[in-house]
Amino acid sequence: MASTKTYAARAEGYANPAARSLLELMDRKKTNLCVSVDVTRKSSLLRIIDAVGPSVCLVKTHIDIIEDFDEDLVSQLQHLSSKHDFLIFEDRKFADIGNTVALQYSRGVHRIASWSHITNAHPVPGPGIITGLASIGQPLGRGLLLLAEMSSAGTLAAGAYTSAAIDMARAHRDFVIGFIAMKRFDGQEDFLILTPGVGLDVKGDGMGQQYRTPREVILDRGCDVIIVGRGIYGKGEGSDDDVIKAQAERYREEGWKAYLERTGQNIV
């Protein structure tokens, strides 16, 4: 049962380089926190990432909302990834047919596959979306998450849809490393579960987003990574660095405590 094993022990079971690196660094840095940064300016993005860097295993981006995106942003992002030892997860939510997603992943202004260790896709187009993305990402050692569930109100990613997503992932274990989901699913395979909609102080955003605590997500639901956004970096272009650092540590500690309890390790 994946949820009672340590991240370090699970790393050994993964052939996919991105999954393996992620689990190893989670163990090394003692963090299951992913910060989702949704600002629109390059300078704010880099500043916030530098501030949360020491506390996170993963930084989640929406590169297509950055107004002044350029090649230098990619270089700086890669530099911060090395400096603070985290992976980059472009939350692209690919959702087209295989031929199109292969182009969207590799080409265009953003060239996502060249810098994003992990990305995600909706299973709705059918298995061709995995084949298309794998044709680009697998030779680069990238990993893919399927959106099996969503945190937004009224989502159609439920029931038979979620089951179909799991079946698609099982058939492509070399590239699909896990899911965006609200809970761990039963099954033999070890998949990573990354969970959005995590907050300690809020309940919703007025646009359908719903929140749960790190403890609920990691301990009660058996998920692996908590994804937190404005709960950490605040409104607008982000709070002051010291506030962001403190909030990131607060979430990291909550998430890690829940993980130690789940895996039966001593809490110091």
Next chain:
Amino acid sequence: MASTKTYAARAEGYANPAARSLLELMDRKKTNLCVSVDVTRKSSLLRIIDAVGPSVCLVKTHIDIIEDFDEDLVSQLQHLSSKHDFLIFEDRKFADIGNTVALQYSRGVHRIASWSHITNAHPVPGPGIITGLASIGQPLGRGLLLLAEMSSAGTLAAGAYTSAAIDMARAHRDFVIGFIAMKRFDGQEDFLILTPGVGLDVKGDGMGQQYRTPREVILDRGCDVIIVGRGIYGKGEGSDDDVIKAQAERYREEGWKAYLERTGQNIV
């Protein structure tokens, strides 16, 4: 019944400016052809669009695959739209929560809402995706298509998922003007049905895409717009202009003939 009425008669029933403009120009230009252009160079994109322009009601883009995208590309796209009298449909397939899609639609390098008359979204996140996109697109007179079905093999957009998409559209008729779908659905409301996977000479692309003829799509299935890609502009960066023009006319004629038959108009 929408499928037996003329495009001109249906235009009058739409309050949404993008839907109304599209139906009026389809009638005026005698075309229900949308060309989907999936090349990765700005010069090829503009050349192909200029060649197909006289034959189409709509040009479908994937702006995020263009390697040398810049502001000038948007200007030239808008110029061609005026020159040849067609609308622009960025096939973004938005698929995130409301707050995120609002940013993806309005911001970033591509600023899609500023130039794309029509865009599309997956219903999977729930109704918040429509609210988020409408907050940006409605003040600009834009229209949204929901992906109720897909043309790819093994798609999960079927059955209860498709029904839920239709219900979501019914609840937002001022902004949701229709569907990406493989057939017309029963119902009182007049929705536009745009159908991908149309080809006269091929059956599949090896990555899960499946094809039907214009006659099957317009006459037998009651759809409104046929979406055709490489069947018109050929391989790589596209065939020669005269070949592209001839193919576009061939598809336009096939699509229009099927529409005339469906609406009981005389075929000259």
